[in-house]
Amino acid sequence: MATCKTDTPAAVDIRDRMNIVIVGSVDHGKSTLLGRLYADTGTLPEGKIEKIQAICKQQGKEFEYAFLFDAFLEEQQQGVTIDTARTFFQWAGRQYIIIDAPGHKEFLKNMVSGAARAEAALLLIDAVEGVRDQSKRHGLLLSMLGVKQVTVVVNKMDLVDYGQETFALVEKEYRAFLSQLDVTPQFVIPASAKLGDNIATPSPHMPWHNGPTVLESLAQFSSESEQGEQPLRFPLQDVYKFDARRILTGRITSGRLKVGDQVIFSPSNKSAVVQTLEAFNVEPPPTQAQAGQSVGITLDEQIFVERGEILSHERSLPLVSTTFRANLFWLGRRPLDMDKLYLVRLATHEVECRVAAIHRIVDADNLSLDQQQTNAVVKRNEVADVTIQAKAPLAFDLYADFETTGRFVLVDDYDVSGGGIITEMVADREETLRIEARQRDFAWVQGDVTLADRAKHYGHRAALVLLIGPDITGKTFLAKKVESMLVAEGRHVYMLDPENLRRGLDADLQDEDARETIRRYGEVARLLIDTGVLLISTTNSFNLPADQAVEAIRTLVHPAPVLTVYMSQEAGASPIEADLSFTGPEDFTRTTHDVLAALKQKGILAETIGNQPVFQFSI
Amino acid sequence: MRHLRQLEDQSVYILREAYKHFDNLGMLWSMGKDSTVLLWLARKAFFGHVPFPLLHVDTSYKIPAMIEYRDRLAREWRLNLVVGQNKKALAEGMNHERGRVECCTALKTNGLKQLLEEKGYTGIILGVRADEESTRAKERYFSPRDKNNDWDFRDQPPELWDQFKTSFPPNTHIRIHPLLDWTEINIWEYIKLENIPFMDLYLDKGNGTRYRSLGCAPCTFPIKSTASTVDEIIDELRATNVAERAGRAQDEGRGMELLRKDGYM
Numbered sequence: 001m002a003t004c005k006t007d008t009p010a011a012v013d014i015r016d017r018m019n020i021v022i023v024g025s026v027d028h029g030k031s032t033l034l035g036r037l038y039a040d041t042g043t044l045p046e047g048k049i050e051k052i053q054a055i056c057k058q059q060g061k062e063f064e065y066a067f068l069f070d071a072f073l074e075e076q077q078q079g080v081t082i083d084t085a086r087t088f089f090q091w092a093g094r095q096y097i098i099i100d101a102p103g104h105k106e107f108l109k110n111m112v113s114g115a116a117r118a119e120a121a122l123l124l125i126d127a128v129e130g131v132r133d134q135s136k137r138h139g140l141l142l143s144m145l146g147v148k149q150v151t152v153v154v155n156k157m158d159l160v161d162y163g164q165e166t167f168a169l170v171e172k173e174y175r176a177f178l179s180q181l182d183v184t185p186q187f188v189i190p191a192s193a194k195l196g197d198n199i200a201t202p203s204p205h206m207p208w209h210n211g212p213t214v215l216e217s218l219a220q221f222s223s224e225s226e227q228g229e230q231p232l233r234f235p236l237q238d239v240y241k242f243d244a245r246r247i248l249t250g251r252i253t254s255g256r257l258k259v260g261d262q263v264i265f266s267p268s269n270k271s272a273v274v275q276t277l278e279a280f281n282v283e284p285p286p287t288q289a290q291a292g293q294s295v296g297i298t299l300d301e302q303i304f305v306e307r308g309e310i311l312s313h314e315r316s317l318p319l320v321s322t323t324f325r326a327n328l329f330w331l332g333r334r335p336l337d338m339d340k341l342y343l344v345r346l347a348t349h350e351v352e353c354r355v356a357a358i359h360r361i362v363d364a365d366n367l368s369l370d371q372q373q374t375n376a377v378v379k380r381n382e383v384a385d386v387t388i389q390a391k392a393p394l395a396f397d398l399y400a401d402f403e404t405t406g407r408f409v410l411v412d413d414y415d416v417s418g419g420g421i422i423t424e425m426v427a428d429r430e431e432t433l434r435i436e437a438r439q440r441d442f443a444w445v446q447g448d449v450t451l452a453d454r455a456k457h458y459g460h461r462a463a464l465v466l467l468i469g470p471d472i473t474g475k476t477f478l479a480k481k482v483e484s485m486l487v488a489e490g491r492h493v494y495m496l497d498p499e500n501l502r503r504g505l506d507a508d509l510q511d512e513d514a515r516e517t518i519r520r521y522g523e524v525a526r527l528l529i530d531t532g533v534l535l536i537s538t539t540n541s542f543n544l545p546a547d548q549a550v551e552a553i554r555t556l557v558h559p560a561p562v563l564t565v566y567m568s569q570e571a572g573a574s575p576i577e578a579d580l581s582f583t584g585p586e587d588f589t590r591t592t593h594d595v596l597a598a599l600k601q602k603g604i605l606a607e608t609i610g611n612q613p614v615f616q617f618s619i
Numbered sequence: 620m621r622h623l624r625q626l627e628d629q630s631v632y633i634l635r636e637a638y639k640h641f642d643n644l645g646m647l648w649s650m651g652k653d654s655t656v657l658l659w660l661a662r663k664a665f666f667g668h669v670p671f672p673l674l675h676v677d678t679s680y681k682i683p684a685m686i687e688y689r690d691r692l693a694r695e696w697r698l699n700l701v702v703g704q705n706k707k708a709l710a711e712g713m714n715h716e717r718g719r720v721e722c723c724t725a726l727k728t729n730g731l732k733q734l735l736e737e738k739g740y741t742g743i744i745l746g747v748r749a750d751e752e753s754t755r756a757k758e759r760y761f762s763p764r765d766k767n768n769d770w771d772f773r774d775q776p777p778e779l780w781d782q783f784k785t786s787f788p789p790n791t792h793i794r795i796h797p798l799l800d801w802t803e804i805n806i807w808e809y810i811k812l813e814n815i816p817f818m819d820l821y822l823d824k825g826n827g828t829r830y831r832s833l834g835c836a837p838c839t840f841p842i843k844s845t846a847s848t849v850d851e852i853i854d855e856l857r858a859t860n861v862a863e864r865a866g867r868a869q870d871e872g873r874g875m876e877l878l879r880k881d882g883y884m
Binding site for chain 1: 621622624625626627628629631632635636638639662663664665666667668670749750753756757759775776777778779780781782783784786787788799800802805813860861
């Protein structure tokens with residue numbers, strides 16, 4: 001059965017592989033180009049063309065190369081590609097996955113899904129119709145998706161009598177458009193996919209074309225990535241403890257990592273030394289790894305780190321903020337809603353966020369315009385310049401500097417509904433405190449006893465319980481009860497009333513020095529937490545709105561867990577989203593138990609003391 | 620070799636994302652070359668461990684050597700093997716003579732549905748590849764199925780960069796496809812590179828035939844081939860343009876689109 005075709009270039013050993021996407025407006029001939037490419041290089045399965053020809057004859061339709069890859073019945077009936085297909089193709093020592101993306105506007109999310117997997121693109125423009133909205137939109141999306149290598153194919157040249165002038169007009173218009181996106185096409189090729197002109201063989205009808213055929217142009221795309229030469233970025237994916245080893249896993253998105261490297265985790269500011277690189281069925285074990293690799297590492301000490309953190313070297317840290325500005329393409333069924341909570345996923349970090357501002361809609365036709373639009377509504381398939389504000393600080397980069405850690409998706413309910421690239425870090429209110437905490441943590445001198453040792457010894461993690469709410473709601477009373485009950489259990493607890501700082505450490509401050517008051521409080525809390533203590537505090541003395549006070553304290557004690565408890569006389573909305581809320585409690589014993597239960601549920605308190613309690617510090 | 624490591628890195632990343640996000644996760648293992656490579660990749664991803672059950676939907680018509688191989692690896696690699704079977708359909712005498720699509724639907728699709736329902740898996744890892752067959756070419760890495768196991772291929776969720784669909788409403792599950800980007804040749808190249816144990820049904824043992832794709836005995840046919848080593852298989856595949864599943868009867872006509880829409884692998 002196997003036919004021998006050893007003379008085809010496909011039989012050569014494979015050197016590398018590459019994903020290429022074919023994009024462009026609907027009916028500009030993407031599927032036809034793909035079919036033709038396979039047919040003319042002899043890489044179709046035996047009998048495939050005959051089979052499709054027979055079906056066409058049966059249905060009374062003219063055979064089209066597009067039918068070779070439009071697999072779904074509906075696609076063939078309507079003559080339109082619905083979803084992206086991966087097709088495989090080998091030529092001249094390279095294995096290609098060619099992704100045929102739909103051009104119809106309705107299926108833009110499928111086009112985006114296809115293009116997001118690609119390293120290079122063929123962008124088709126119909127010589128008769130010229131540059132259409134979708135041609136521009138696809139060009140814009142390619143640049144946002146990180147596809148930097150583009151070759152433009154001006155198709156259906158047979159329908160314009162292979163006219164060089166028609167071609168030159170399309171080429172000029174589209175080059176001008178791409179230049180606004182800082183994209184220079186590698187080639188612009190006049191072709192006819194239907195008739196095979198300049199697809200796999202040079203066209204006799206267009207002797208004026210000096211460039212390559214489409215097939216030749218594929219070999220000109222580079223599969224070398226620059227990411228290996230950039231500073232290290234390694235987003236933490238998971239932490240495993242299947243056996244004696246505690247292995248941190250993830251995929252290096254840029255740079256290199258070696259055994260013995262000192263690495264910093266952002267945003268927690270923890271650091272450790274890489275002890276080993278772990279791998280299954282690899283002898284001898286690897287000692288270094290680089291961008292693209294999925295790896296596992298062990299550290300010289302057991303530090304508390306979580307999925308979502310980004311490992312880097314200290315000489316090149318990622319940015320950290322709750323807020324950033326980005327270009328976002330929106331694929332959600334409903335328009336982007338500024339009142340709604342979304343999830344932002346950036347590398348492996350996932351956190352709730354809001355859209356804080358919509359600056360303008362980026363239209364493929366007005367790329368260079370810089371006007372502000374107010375009350376802009378971002379509808380499905382639109383691109384917008386927005387500010388995203390997350391509920392907790394994220395580590396990230398600007399997209400211009402780092403591809404993978406400079407982009408994110410928004411998740412609405414269960415679905416990925418938009419993707420964006422970060423254009424600017426926005427300093428939030430805590431920026432100054434965050435920088436202070438970062439520099440202080442890097443320089444922190446630590447004894448031999450780790451936080452994990454202390455947690456085992458005391459039966460709880462070091463943490464902070466913050467009681468907030470109006471005056472005379474029993475906050476101090478509750479704080480005392482929680483402290484007493486935990487001490488009676490044998491835990492290491494301390495009630496720190498901010499009033500105690502006022503006459504001493506803060507004696508030089510006035511009421512209007514609210515930010516300095518809270519900074520000093522935060523640093524004291526940070527010191528005490530480093531002793532392994534479970535700290536309980538009220539927030540009455542701070543001359544700041546509760547949400548600002550809590551955020552400032554969180555920033556300074558980060559990454560220690562903070563449990564917030566809101567107390568009020570009457571039912572009403574808390575100024576912050578508290579972990580626990582109590583209204584006019586009368587039974588304080590029960591309230592105290594509720595706080596203890598919440599501490600256990602958050603994994604701060606061990607269920608029992610002694611006998612080596614186990615804590616889930618990460619993941 | 621570099622292209623195989625790139626494929627491995629992506630598949631390992633997908634497996635770790637699946638393990639991170641799905642509490643009740645299982646991996647389908649048919650003992651064929653693809654799902655065995657998938658199993659090997661799981662051992663890579665989890666450093667020699669396989670932290671979820673391996674599910675085999677047993678139609679009772681499998682080639683006996685496949686069951687021996689299954690039980691041997693399960694022992695040696697300390698696998699948690701879960702075998703499901705549509706006993707009711709078998710008791711009623713279901714076999715391929717009642718129609719291939721009918722038989723596949725009853726014993727494989729419905730056998731799988733019963734297993735999912737019984738065990739409540741929310742994530743199922745499968746070794747399907749995009750180059751096998753044209754509807755698989757349109758799959759996502761993380762592909763949702765509704766409560767009837769139906770695949771809504773008209774409205775698949777977007778998949779951007781390495782951000783997958785990992786959350787889902789109740790009563791639905793996600794199919795996870797770490798091998799989508801692998802070709803048949805890549806599978807054999809990787810088996811050779813990693814020295815993965817595979818069934819010798821894939822090799823010619825002197826009678827000039829071998830299996831290229833393994834399924835149920837009545838519906839899977841050997842091909843004419845003298846390839847008796849992995850190297851010879853790779854050479855043969857590089858020179859052929861006959862489809863891999865040409866020996867699989869249920870693929871004829873629109874069989875696969877209809878089967879897969881209703882929840883077939």
